[in-house]
Amino acid sequence: MAVHHRACHLCEAICGVEIEHEGARVLSVRGDREDPVSKGYICPKAVALADVHHDPDRLQRPLKKVGDEFVEIGWDEAFDEIGARLREIRERHGADAIAHYVGNPIAHNYAAAIYAMGVFPAAVGTRARYSSQSTDNLPRMLVSWLLFGTQAALPIPDVDRTRHFLVIGANPLVSNGSLMSAPGMGRRLAELRARGGRLVVIDPRRSETAEVADEHCFIRPGGDAFFLLAFLHVLFSEGLTKPRHLSARTSGEETLRALAARFTPEKVAPETGITPDTVRRLAREFAAADAAVAYGRMGVSAQEFGALATWLIDVVNVVTGNLDRVGGAMFTTPAADLIGLADVARLRGHHGTYHSRVRGLPEWSDELPVAALAEEIDTPEDVAPKKPGGVPRIRALLTSSGNPVLSTPNGARLERAFASLELMVSIDIYRNETSRHAHYILPPTFALERDHYDIVLHAVGLRNAAKWSPAMVPRAPHQRHDWEIYRELSVRLAGGPVPRAVLGPLTKLALAAATPERILALLLRTGPYGKELGLDVVKRAKHGIDLGPLEAGRLTAILRTKSKKIRLAPPQLVADVERLAAKLGRHRTRALTLIGRRELRSNNSWLHNSARLVKGRDRCTLRMHPTDAEGRGLASGAVVRVTSRVGRLEVPLEVTDEVMPGVVSLPHGYGHRRGAGVKLGVAVELGGVSANDLTDEKAIDTFAGTANLNGVEVDVTSI
């Protein structure tokens, strides 16, 4: 028996795990007590490291669809055939006719990320790039670029030292932090309260985090930007702003003050459902705290005004002097410098430099909103681009580490659209609801068969740390890593004409056969800790290296704006406030609004094939307030019909006052009984419904392009 130490890659918390194994067989998975950040904590999902590793449904060799069946083929044969088809499609329709979609597990796979985000799209030369980002964190990146000059500047709530934690549309107790790697959040929140700090949660659902909070306020879905403007109104009008060390480091405060003056707590109350007195008290308490921090995630981000709400959270932290300050929103000092990497790789950010064809939606940093993907495939080519320079019709699609049929809005339309593709390739360990439509499936190794270093997630850690995760077992000769798959395809494509490819330094390096490990070593050597924290040092520390708490005073090194100031009122966001203002007074009291729900034993769509994780009660239920249920003659346990503009489904009902009146909640990632071709024995048996058969690809944050997954109007009726 041997003991293997690594970081769990299943979610953003990156807990240290200790795995007992005999060769390739995992015997147990436990928390690593010596991990400097997680200190032994793991959540129930950690067992999926073993369950996915041993899953008999996991694909091992490339598959090619012949007729309606998948047959195994060799790697070289697959690479050659796919490369030839892609080159031929590029010659006929141009590089932009080849689209690429990447799901969020790529953030947990540094080697694949280098190739998937940089090398492969550049080798194709395509601008038709999509990812799960536009159903998730896109507003965070966009706002960081607008305020700080680079999308890589990510403020992290200093949960361990704050005195007042204002959580809006997030459930960190279940997520263990998101855009904040915070393993053991339950302990951290208990410690916050034990030291006299205050936890306040604003959410349409009394989430698990809200259950342990000092105060929870229901808010109407999509009302966050209104709430935050009213919050700022109170701060400005009552003289509660206190920029402290930031006073000479910001621009645009007067514009903000004028904006906030328009949104009194009384005016926005119908949109938020929060009383004016409560808004005033919450703002005063926040301003009075020694150290306070506001934080928001999916509920704030994946909604109609996600960019505005994300911006206003940052503004609250800045005008109260709580940015770049202990106990406030802080910046990490990761060993692999993400901000420097963004500089070198020309990835600081850009917005609207080109657009999607059908709706003319803006790109964000070389990515188009995934809500546009289906229409970009299924709309005939004679529909001209809505804006000059729009991309042409998509003819080929490569998906990687993602299941957009279950995770993007109106998944059913996307699924139908796949039928019109000339070529679809999926890099995936499973034959799932998306990859079953592919002409080729290329299965990469799973985490325990590859090395890993969390370039992205250490950059959002609650504490500065560095940890190398070696492969537990080497990959078998018949297996390929994701990055090897991408490199093979890239080499075949880069050999042909590359119409618009601007091969950045990293892409050139990767195509010159540098391994991801050599690129990582370079990043560490040139990072803030220099040669003293080279890859060899990191590799020797099997539990990880503690680099200390986050430090105040990082702003000067981080800001990339020309003025070297935080742009508090970027004109694009100021202009978008008018879209919000136009909604004032339009709240529909009769409609039900669907929001999502994150659960501890589930992570998006891909852990439902673990029998240990899905056992027990049915978690894919619609939760509804008793008042709404009574008004419709519905009771717990009944199967109800839920209808939106785009779809209809039937799901068991749970009546609970956990959700506010007028709101219903459904988790996403379920709905695995979707027809022939899915090879996920446990998940198919589990069934459930896909929330994204109700979410609407037309309902987006039109400024950012993010899908509105937390504000879908639905009807619920008995069957």
Ligand code: SF4
């Ligand atoms: S919280 Fe759970 S799933 Fe996430 S990294 Fe930790 S053990 Fe893994």
